[in-house]
Amino acid sequence: MKEQILIVEDQFVEAEYLRLLLEQAGYGITGIARSVLQAQEMIRDKKPDFVLLDIFLKGKQTGIDLAKLLAVDNIPFVYLSANSNEEVLNAAKATQPYGFLVKPFREKDLLVALEIARYRHAHSLEARYRKETEVRKLLKTIVSETATWTEKLLRIATALQSFIPFDFLAVGFDNIRDPFFKGRCFLRTGFDEYQMIGLHELATITGKSMEVLMALQPPNPVEEMAAFYNGVAFHNICRQPSLRKLFADTFQLHSHLEMPIKLMDRKPFSFCLFSRRPDAYTAEQVEQFERIQFSLMQTIENLMQEEIDEAARSLQRETKTTGRTKTEEGFEGIVGKSHLLLNVFDHISQVAPTDTSVLILGESGTGKEKIANCIHNLSSRKEKPFVKLNCAALPATLIESELFGHEKGAFTGALDKRIGKFERADKGTLFLDEVGEMPLELQVKLLRVLQEKEIERVGGRDTIKVDVRIIAATNKNLEKEVAEGRFRLDLYYRLNIFPVILPALRDRREDIPALAYYFMNQYSHKAGKKLSGISENVLRKMMAYNWPGNIRELEHLIERSVLLTKGTVIEDMLLPTVEKKSGIADGEDAAMKTIVENERDYIISVLKKCNGRIWGPGAAAEILNINPSTLKSKMKKLGIKKEYIK
Numbered sequence: 001m002k003e004q005i006l007i008v009e010d011q012f013v014e015a016e017y018l019r020l021l022l023e024q025a026g027y028g029i030t031g032i033a034r035s036v037l038q039a040q041e042m043i044r045d046k047k048p049d050f051v052l053l054d055i056f057l058k059g060k061q062t063g064i065d066l067a068k069l070l071a072v073d074n075i076p077f078v079y080l081s082a083n084s085n086e087e088v089l090n091a092a093k094a095t096q097p098y099g100f101l102v103k104p105f106r107e108k109d110l111l112v113a114l115e116i117a118r119y120r121h122a123h124s125l126e127a128r129y130r131k132e133t134e135v136r137k138l139l140k141t142i143v144s145e146t147a148t149w150t151e152k153l154l155r156i157a158t159a160l161q162s163f164i165p166f167d168f169l170a171v172g173f174d175n176i177r178d179p180f181f182k183g184r185c186f187l188r189t190g191f192d193e194y195q196m197i198g199l200h201e202l203a204t205i206t207g208k209s210m211e212v213l214m215a216l217q218p219p220n221p222v223e224e225m226a227a228f229y230n231g232v233a234f235h236n237i238c239r240q241p242s243l244r245k246l247f248a249d250t251f252q253l254h255s256h257l258e259m260p261i262k263l264m265d266r267k268p269f270s271f272c273l274f275s276r277r278p279d280a281y282t283a284e285q286v287e288q289f290e291r292i293q294f295s296l297m298q299t300i301e302n303l304m305q306e307e308i309d310e311a312a313r314s315l316q317r318e319t320k321t322t323g324r325t326k327t328e329e330g331f332e333g334i335v336g337k338s339h340l341l342l343n344v345f346d347h348i349s350q351v352a353p354t355d356t357s358v359l360i361l362g363e364s365g366t367g368k369e370k371i372a373n374c375i376h377n378l379s380s381r382k383e384k385p386f387v388k389l390n391c392a393a394l395p396a397t398l399i400e401s402e403l404f405g406h407e408k409g410a411f412t413g414a415l416d417k418r419i420g421k422f423e424r425a426d427k428g429t430l431f432l433d434e435v436g437e438m439p440l441e442l443q444v445k446l447l448r449v450l451q452e453k454e455i456e457r458v459g460g461r462d463t464i465k466v467d468v469r470i471i472a473a474t475n476k477n478l479e480k481e482v483a484e485g486r487f488r489l490d491l492y493y494r495l496n497i498f499p500v501i502l503p504a505l506r507d508r509r510e511d512i513p514a515l516a517y518y519f520m521n522q523y524s525h526k527a528g529k530k531l532s533g534i535s536e537n538v539l540r541k542m543m544a545y546n547w548p549g550n551i552r553e554l555e556h557l558i559e560r561s562v563l564l565t566k567g568t569v570i571e572d573m574l575l576p577t578v579e580k581k582s583g584i585a586d587g588e589d590a591a592m593k594t595i596v597e598n599e600r601d602y603i604i605s606v607l608k609k610c611n612g613r614i615w616g617p618g619a620a621a622e623i624l625n626i627n628p629s630t631l632k633s634k635m636k637k638l639g640i641k642k643e644y645i646k
């Protein structure tokens with residue numbers, strides 16, 4: 001069959017001459033287009049084998065614009081142009097044509113150029129096909145290699161490098177905040193050399209704290225489809241602070257290709273490639289990626305499965321030899337090694353030896369009380385009492401006498417004098433659990449005690465000096481409570497000197513197997529049963545579950561399973577199928593806002609109440625109890641504009 005050529009040429013005479021010449025040489029002509037639009041229509045009707053392309057055409061679009069579309073459709077093209085302007089030539093060259101003929105040319109030159117184009121196209125197709133097959137094969141072998149998750153990710157990265165080049169790669173769920181499988185970044189440092197960059201390394205290189213990094217947006221709002229951004233387009237999407245912008249600024253990156261992988265559980269996982277060249281990525285590469293996407297998805301799925309199995313096997317080995325699950329020194333009874341938990345340990349070891357008040361924040365069941373205990377045990381007060389008060393459990397009047405004690409006859413029913421928790425905790429630690437529930441009238445009294453370091457028993461006249469360290473905890477969003485008038489701002493500042501944020505279990509899934517074994521040992525011992533393990537199937541189910549009730553929920557489910565298990569292995573676990581929307585208490589939004597976000601929201605809400613007034617009596621600065629100029633600079637820093645206040 002004759003090879004079919006589309007001629008894109010706006011000069012009638014030249015186009016007809018070309019038609020004649022090509023038909024005589026044995027080619028078929030699918031049409032003659034005078035503009036890019038016309039050419040597109042003709043290509044849609046009948047895909048040509050080649051396109052002969054003039055650069056300047058009728059209409060605004062040039063042959064160079066059309067060339068980009070041809071590359072996506074993988075149609076080879078040869079430029080025919082009288083224009084030898086260097087800028088135009090460079091732009092044409094960047095589209096990687098299969099040939100370029102400067103008008104006027106000889107008939108022979110045209111036919112040779114078409115021959116060469118045919119040869120190059122056939123070879124590039126073959127080479128591409130070969131490369132894709134190689135990458136697929138390589139991906140398969142990576143799964144069976146004995147290597148860590150990171151090493152395997154690096155192997156995938158190098159396999160991709162020969163396919164779609166990059167100078168920096170971020171790979172993972174939301175790339176760096178790794179909930180279970182660690183998101184990893186790789187910086188290319190040599191031909192076949194890479195430096196692995198985790199969150200800690202990124203903090204060191206950028207000089208930013210872990211909190212600041214964690215608060216940044218992931219590199220991309222995970223896209224459904226592969227997308228690329230070169231040069232200016234890339235810098236345009238990097239305007240807002242985000243990890244992507246941080247990567248770009250830190251490693252001088254100028255283009256980016258995002259390749260999302262659709263995993264079976266539909267969790268977004270992506271390969272984010274970055275290059276220092278401003279024009280590294282093309283639509284053709286997106287196509288190439290789409291062709292290997294399925295293999296990549298299978299590889300990642302298999303690797304994840306391997307990780308779960310290995311975690312279970314190693315725990316089984318550990319519990320068999322030691323009979324218990326290991327915990328970090330100084331943090332006895334706190335199981336887990338996820339980087340999020342280790343980060344909490346770092347914070348605790350900093351603050352524990354001091355007398356600073358600590359505010360522990362986290363969803364219900366994340367281990368706030370355990371952490372409070374731990375802080376006490378790591379402090380110089382450890383030989384003194386650790387006293388707990390649950391502020392949600394009692395009505396206001398009773399909490400007051402619980403906290404400060406009362407004198408005999410202070411109120412009806414006060415038959416004896418009673419020592420309150422503050423006095424009992426003297427020289428030790430007072431743990432105020434669910435402090436967000438404390439009634440407003442008591443908040444004033446608590447604040448006074450914290451400032452004066454002395455209490456008065458209910459119905460008493462004397463003041464009593466107390467030396468108590470306060471650790472408070474809440475699963476509430478305290479900034480929101482402050483904003484809505486249920487929690488005093490001054491008390492909030494007083495308590496929030498050193499916040500410790502406990503991650504939800506779903507954000508540190510890698511700790512699930514260890515916790516499950518820990519509770520299995522604990523409850524099988526209690527029940528006088530000899531259990532040796534948890535089946536892989538159950539572990540897999542646990543890893544996939546969202547754990548709205550966090551560790552407490554996990555603990556209860558394991559306790560129940562231990563009691564129900566007949567053999568020596570937990571083979572079944574009934575996990576709730578309808579999950580509640582996860583999140584902090586009161587069914588609030590799943591995502592816990594950062595302190596900065598809350599501060600921003602709070603300031604906006606106050607400004608709204610004052611119709612945007614900053615200065616003067618009853619205006620925002622006065623309500624917020626800050627200097628109007630400080631408020632102005634805060635608004636600037638937080639990007640609060642007038643239009644938000646209407």
Ligand SMILES: Nc1ncnc2c1ncn2[C@@H]1O[C@H](COP(=O)(O)OP(=O)(O)OP(=O)(O)O)[C@@H](O)[C@H]1O
Pocket residue numbers: 333334335336362363364365366367368369370371433474475515518551552555
């Ligand atoms: N890291 C951990 N390792 C082992 N057990 C833990 C861990 N964290 C919490 N637990 C256990 O999980 C259960 C819930 O923990 P804890 O009561 O400390 O949570 P909490 O955040 O204070 O909950 P709430 O907000 O409902 O008061 C407890 O039985 C605790 O012993």
